Amino acid sequence: MPAEKKLKFKLIDIVLLTLITAALVYIVYRIKVTIRYDWSWEIIPKYLFRFDKGKSRFVASTITLGFTMTIKLSIWGIILGTIIGLIMGILRVQSGLFARFAGRAYVELIRNIPPIVLVFIFYFFFSSQLLDHLGIEDAITTAGPGLKRFISIIFIEPKLLNEFFSAALSIALYEGAYITEIVRSGIESIPKGQWEAAHAIGLSRFSQFRHIILPQALKNVLPPLSGQFISTIKDSAIVSVISVPELSFQGMQVMASTYATFETWIVITLLYFMLTFSCSVIFGKLLRKMQTAD
Amino acid sequence: MHNKTLGETIIAVDSVSKTFDRNVKALQGVSLKVKQKEVVVIIGPSGSGKSTLLRCLNGLEETDSGAIVIDDTPLNEHHRNKLKIRTEVGMVFQNFNLFPHMTVRENIRTGPRFVRKASLEEADRTTEDLLARVGLTDKIESYPRQLSGGQQQRVAIARALAMNPLIMLFDEPTSALDPEMVGEVLEVMKNLAIEGMTMVVVTHEIGFAREVGDRIIFMDEGKIVEENSVENFFANPEKERTKLFLSKILENGGCE
Ligand SMILES: Nc1ncnc2c1ncn2[C@@H]1O[C@H](COP(=O)(O)OP(=O)(O)OP(=O)(O)O)[C@@H](O)[C@H]1O
Ligand SMILES: [Mg+2]
Numbered sequence: 212m213p214a215e216k217k218l219k220f221k222l223i224d225i226v227l228l229t230l231i232t233a234a235l236v237y238i239v240y241r242i243k244v245t246i247r248y249d250w251s252w253e254i255i256p257k258y259l260f261r262f263d264k265g266k267s268r269f270v271a272s273t274i275t276l277g278f279t280m281t282i283k284l285s286i287w288g289i290i291l292g293t294i295i296g297l298i299m300g301i302l303r304v305q306s307g308l309f310a311r312f313a314g315r316a317y318v319e320l321i322r323n324i325p326p327i328v329l330v331f332i333f334y335f336f337f338s339s340q341l342l343d344h345l346g347i348e349d350a351i352t353t354a355g356p357g358l359k360r361f362i363s364i365i366f367i368e369p370k371l372l373n374e375f376f377s378a379a380l381s382i383a384l385y386e387g388a389y390i391t392e393i394v395r396s397g398i399e400s401i402p403k404g405q406w407e408a409a410h411a412i413g414l415s416r417f418s419q420f421r422h423i424i425l426p427q428a429l430k431n432v433l434p435p436l437s438g439q440f441i442s443t444i445k446d447s448a449i450v451s452v453i454s455v456p457e458l459s460f461q462g463m464q465v466m467a468s469t470y471a472t473f474e475t476w477i478v479i480t481l482l483y484f485m486l487t488f489s490c491s492v493i494f495g496k497l498l499r500k501m502q503t504a505d
Numbered sequence: 506m507h508n509k510t511l512g513e514t515i516i517a518v519d520s521v522s523k524t525f526d527r528n529v530k531a532l533q534g535v536s537l538k539v540k541q542k543e544v545v546v547i548i549g550p551s552g553s554g555k556s557t558l559l560r561c562l563n564g565l566e567e568t569d570s571g572a573i574v575i576d577d578t579p580l581n582e583h584h585r586n587k588l589k590i591r592t593e594v595g596m597v598f599q600n601f602n603l604f605p606h607m608t609v610r611e612n613i614r615t616g617p618r619f620v621r622k623a624s625l626e627e628a629d630r631t632t633e634d635l636l637a638r639v640g641l642t643d644k645i646e647s648y649p650r651q652l653s654g655g656q657q658q659r660v661a662i663a664r665a666l667a668m669n670p671l672i673m674l675f676d677e678p679t680s681a682l683d684p685e686m687v688g689e690v691l692e693v694m695k696n697l698a699i700e701g702m703t704m705v706v707v708t709h710e711i712g713f714a715r716e717v718g719d720r721i722i723f724m725d726e727g728k729i730v731e732e733n734s735v736e737n738f739f740a741n742p743e744k745e746r747t748k749l750f751l752s753k754i755l756e757n758g759g760c761e
Contacts, residue, residue, distance in 0.1 A: 402602075404598060404600055404602035405602060405604065407565055407596075407598065407602060408596075408598065408602035408603070408604070408661075408664075409604075410563075410564075410565060410591065411563055411565065411591065411594075411595065411596040411598075411665065412592075412595075412615065412616035412620065412664060412665065412667075412668055413588065413591045413592035413616055413620040413668055414615070414616070414619055414620060415588075415620075418619045418620075422615060422619060423604055423615075426606050427604075427605065427606050430606065
């Protein structure tokens with residue numbers, strides 16, 4: 212451990228603090244005096260939880276439902292994106308010409324179109340065509356209540372399944388491209404000598420990869436990978452454009468029906484922040500634990 | 506080792522050439538025969554093709570032309586042959602190249618486990634025997650980074666031996682080591698030679714070459730310049746270039 216620099220309160224801190232305070236005062240002033248914003252925080256709680264008379268208990272309401280939807284989307288996006296990224300990242304370092312090209316083409320394609328376009332393409336061209344043809348929708352409508360409930364818990368209510376799949380898949384494809392590059396650079400960071408030593412003890416190409424290279428590469432990529440996971444949570448907001456009721460979309464709904472613009476977005480901001488920040492704290496702890504473990 | 510009987514030819518290299526990047530001629534028509542139990546020491550200036558020759562012998566590098574036959578198996582396109590040769594030829598590298606994510610035990614048993622398909626108990630037994638042989642029994646659960654350079658190289662030797670190879674290749678096994686650790690590694694190699702292992706060793710350790718080597722090969726510019734018995738090589742070398750090289754390394758105290 213290098214000796215830690217002692218932190219002191221310096222001139223730059225005073226300047227920064229003054230600037231930030233001034234900016235805050237100005238914003239509050241503008242809202243209060245110039246646009247005479249009428250704060251009405253009291254309407255927010257019922258969009259978080261509402262009392263269900265039928266069940267005679269509190270149930271999640273608009274914003275909370277959006278919050279859990281964002282979590283579900285992120286989890287599916289991360290799982291699928293990691294699978295895609297792992298496969299494509301491995302393809303990227305193969306000596307086979309086509310394998311390498313396929314990996315490269317995928318990454319370049321995704322990175323060079325705006326994510327919002329990707330979401331639309333997926334929704335209109337692939338999903339609406341593909342899912343219909345696979346007959347998933349029909350299967351769901353005839354499904355029993357147990358299955359329907361299960362689907363609602365791990366995905367979404369059956370009638371929005373199309374939107375959910377398009378959303379999760381486009382998030383996965385988008386994040387997958389970045390994860391591909393993370394995996395590739397992780398593999399390429401392993402010194403050539405490791406391949407050679409593995410070759411010299413007779414391991415097959417697959418075993419060299421599986422037992423020697425991949426474990427080291429994956430350990431190296433955990434920090435950037437966890438950063439990408441956190442990005443996924445933020446990036447998931449983009450699927451609001453296809454009306455998946457995730458946090459941002461629900462925010463827009465609440466804003467439209469209450470006109471409580473500031474209150475709504477402050478709440479939404481805090482919820483996103485809570486989610487990403489707690490994830491980065493958890494990932495940070497896990498990483499440190501893994502590093503000290505060996 | 507001058508009082509052992511050598512066996513049949515086990516390595517036969519016939520006019521092998523290898524060119525890198527179109528014009529770097531690393532090997533130019535190298536021919537060489539090594540007998541069972543023989544210890545051949547290769548020396549030569551930097552860039553003369555010593556490593557390339559070793560790497561061709563276990564298929565780490567493909568040759569452009571010429572033939573290599575190891576234990577009657579030609580090293581050619583056939584995947585089966587390549588694999589057989591890789592498992593019969595062990596290699597020890599200058600930089601050890603231990604697997605940093607594995608303990609010493611796992612480093613050594615990986616080959617037997619995944620190539621020989623040995624059971625865990627069997628592989629562990631081999632590992633323990635080999636560690637005793639290189640004098641590192643107490644380090645079995647250590648990670649490579651917890652070991653000194655000399656210890657790491659001894660583990661690397663044990664790892665190669667775990668595949669029960671017919672031939673061991675050493676590419677400057679002591680040149681990355683601090684001087685005080687050179688001895689322990691050479692000692693292990695010497696014992697291996699005494700037990701009758703066929704060895705091809707690239708080294709500038711003159712003492713080792715004199716004591717353990719059966720034959721010395723001097724390479725320069727991708728060719729074998731001189732091939733001689735140990736006594737003659739140092740006492741009265743045949744070629745001018747050999748003399749020049751020897752005078753240089755002897756005045757530097759045996760190291761490049
Ligand atoms: N992978 C490679 N790509 C391009 N050129 C190479 C490669 N490996 C070796 N060479 C070149 O081939 C020649 C022989 O290299 P080699 O490593 O066999 O020499 P060496 O005798 O082992 O030298 P040293 O004593 O420095 O280890 C050198 O000119 C080297 O630059
Ligand atoms: Mg070399």
